Amino acid sequence: MTSSLANAPLRIGAVSYLNTKPLVWGLRERLGDRGRLSFNLPSRLADDLHTGKLDVALIPSVEYLRDPSHRIISDAVIGCRGPVWSVRLLSRVPAAEIKRLALDEGSRTSAALLQILLWEIHGIRPEIVPFAIEQTPEAIDADAMLMIGDRAMHPAPRCYQEIWDLGDRWCRWTQLPFVFAMWVAREGVDVGDLAVALEASRDQGMESLEEIASREAAAHGLTNEDLYRYFAENLHYTLGPEERTALDEFRRRAVSLGLVPETNALNHTP
Incomplete structure (x- = not known):
């Protein structure tokens, strides 16, 4: 229908x-x-x-x-074509040492993007745990967390050793938006x-x-x-x-990590 x-x-x-x-x-x-x-x-x-x-x-x-x-x-x-502000990795340890990663349940794209960046920059694939919308960062038992949307747009406490803006990291790493x-x-x-x-x-x-x-x-x-x-x-x-x-390019890199299936060319109508 x-x-x-x-x-x-x-x-x-x-x-x-x-x-x-x-x-x-x-x-x-x-x-x-x-x-x-x-x-x-x-x-x-x-x-x-x-x-x-x-x-x-x-x-x-x-x-x-x-x-x-x-x-x-x-x-x-x-x-985005640079820093996006509202998609961030907050890590309590150096990013290369992340073993347990909490992913914001609100956006699967940002979750895939972060996993790609951690693999390509540091060669790591951390254990994934959920980060529910109603949870606070303080309640998360993880080395680092992905935070997106409106709640990511406020200053982070000083307890984090590394803070990544994922838009900035991708754009500088790939030279693409x-x-x-x-x-x-x-x-x-x-x-x-x-x-x-x-x-x-x-x-x-x-x-x-x-x-x-x-x-x-x-x-x-x-x-x-x-x-x-x-x-x-x-x-x-x-x-x-x-x-x-x-x-x-995002598709190619996601396929290589098994985050999306291998498919034919993307279906761009406009």
Whole structure:
């Protein structure tokens, strides 16, 4: 059974983190009765897309790589071309000595990215333990932890020997940008002209960063200036040729560690 903007409303899921705000600026109004927009954690969006609870979702790039039937339907993405600020490794020991690693359950892409970087930079594959959304870092029994999203954007205590910004580490290690999430549709779903709405919302969001920052900053314990700079300088919202190359390179490295299956060429629609 297919979905279409011409008949049943598309079920569309977006990430609930701050980094998504410019992508969905005015999107609900643009969709009207053509689609229903909901929000959740990246990992849960991927699960709902896989099980058919959603037709389109902004999912972690590693989840896109794990299912060759999915297709990218827009050039509106969440990426970075340097430090990303909201994806960090906090290590209580030197990174080369990490034996037990807690991975934030919110994003599987960042988990895969960190495992790739630890292997390629230090040649280590630590034991993996979960880091639940409701847990605090102090409650985690691990040498290091991956922290993502809004809770990663505040200063870390001095107890950590190393702190990595994963966007910065990847970009300097590979000389490529990184793509954390993209709009993806399930196989057989007719999205009609949804890409037009997604890209128009992204474009309007980029023109409205000051307004978004002033609306969201205080509730997240950030200054307007800090949040504006996060949107404008730490994040990149367009899937260009370099981002496509970066996705292919991320896939190659993830395959080599068994983090995603070997598949054919990526399914880039736009």
